[in-house]
Amino acid sequence: MEDKHSQPHAIMVPMPLQGHLLPHTHLAMKLASHGFTITFVNTQHIHHQITKSQPNDTEDQDDIFATARKSGLDIRYKTNHNQAVEGLLHVFPAHVDELVGNLVQSDPSVTCLIADTFHPWSANIANKYNLVNISFWTEPALVISIYYHLDLLREHGHYGSHDNREDTINYIPGVQAIEPKDLMSHLQEADISTPMH
Known part of the structure; x- marks a missing residue:
């Protein structure tokens, strides 16, 4: 044994x-x-x-x-x-x-x-x-790439913005064009001061 x-x-x-x-x-x-x-x-x-x-x-x-x-x-x-x-x-x-x-x-x-x-x-x-x-890491590589480039999403107004931009996100290196509605739900929120964020 x-x-x-x-x-x-x-x-x-x-x-x-x-x-x-x-x-x-x-x-x-x-x-x-x-x-x-x-x-x-x-x-x-x-x-x-x-x-x-x-x-x-x-x-x-x-x-x-x-x-x-x-x-x-x-x-x-x-x-x-x-x-x-x-x-x-x-x-x-x-x-x-x-x-x-x-x-x-x-x-x-x-x-x-x-x-x-x-x-x-x-x-x-x-x-x-x-x-x-x-x-x-339990999520797809696409998600880690999006998290890694939150600065770009913020800079372009797709994250943490009250504008709710709806134009295509085509500027993240290594990520094909995606629509803002396809981002994780918590990244679509205007208020990013919550504990989750």
Whole structure:
């Protein structure tokens, strides 16, 4: 029988949004199929939604989600999105830090922290516990290119503007012409002073 501590152990922390959670789940299953032990950190609300929606015979997913830890933070995006984002930035990291510390202390095979790129605090936690920090980008390359060039969108009045420009965006390097209505919804908002922005 193989020693549990000889297997690599990854702690995964997705952003609790479907478009971020699904790629993390797929990566977790892929790593688990290659011998990794996975601890999948999730919010209570999202974990409840996932388990509630699963048929009773999904053993593969149960194996991944059985290790989900309760963060102590119940983020409900439908009730107050800005408050939820504030919680992800300022409250959730302390819970993740405590969880990672406890896991590292109890299991020396923990080697890496795989966190959503949108968690800006993950590198500090990984460094604190001498873990490899892996920033996992879950969106298409087009999206990272758009984020990288927000200055151009702002300069041309397609981001953070009250003008609601509707002309084609054809000036972002490496991006074919796109329409403003095709930008992510939060980039179409005039008020960019929210926690999300």
